[in-house]
Amino acid sequence: MAAALGTSDRMLIHYFGSKDVLIERVLELARPNVEALVADHGGDIRSLAHAIWHELSQGGPQQPRVRVLLEVMTLALTRSDQYGEFARTSVSRWIEPLSEALRRGGQNEDDASARATAIVSGLRGIAVDRFITGERARTDRSAHLLIDSVLGTR
Template sequence: MARTADPVKREELLNGVVGYLERHGIGEMSLAPMAEALGTSKRMLLYYFGDRAELLAQALDASRPQLGEMFARVTTADEFVDAARTLWRELSRGGERRNVRLLLQVLSLAVTDPQTYGEAARDAVDVMIAPIAEALSVIGYPADSACARATLVVSGLRGLCQDGLVTADRPRVDAAAELLIAASVA
């Protein structure tokens, strides 16, 4: 009889995988060195996560900001702006800042290697757009406009995160984020 996977061990490994990928990147992701660094085996990583692509997808999912929570109670444009500012602070200064690097790597790799990274990258974008578009719908934007505005917020803030990581010009990037957030509900 097959053993049942230990959910606590799986969660510990997933947290370790996220940390490892944040430190080492994903471009040359190899399971053997990752497993060694995590104090486990390649076999156990495959047991818990299936394959490399699924491991990456689950690591991205685990490292993603909880936008549903940030935008769940939005009923006005002012509340939307506050939620978007919270998102920006989390992405640029808070606990999500490390995760942005991982997301940016996946998105970049998806451009040159869509077979390997395309699905994970598309999912990462879609999962972020959906709750923001829903909040914009709640405050009165038609579905098409809400989706386009959510795309502006997600892609714009992501681009500003990259700019901030590259240039370290926080005042300029923060000012641009404020303009972007205001434009999304203008």
């Protein structure tokens, strides 16, 4: 990273105070912008769920950020002290907006939270499957089935 920025590792550590703080800042900048995604879909819960799938699986401009997010969340399983807080915050940043949309749509708080968790966590797992296997058709079908199962078919 230092070379790409035209400086040295030592100067980066000096500027940020520690390697851990540097990593935290980089990860924070790399976090996908979920708030913009939610704003683009207003109160349409199904549309938002499909947009979440699109961001996780195909991405567009945020795709590199999504891959970093998925990698760091996986690292948090074995390196909780270093990546756990980032992973926990990332989980809530993806689940909370969908949960709030479900509450506005009439779900009680517990059901909204459970449904949002099922959608976001399920889609995240299916996205990892897609990146590992490259099987787009199967993972797309799985994602749509998950969304329909949690939200009900149209």
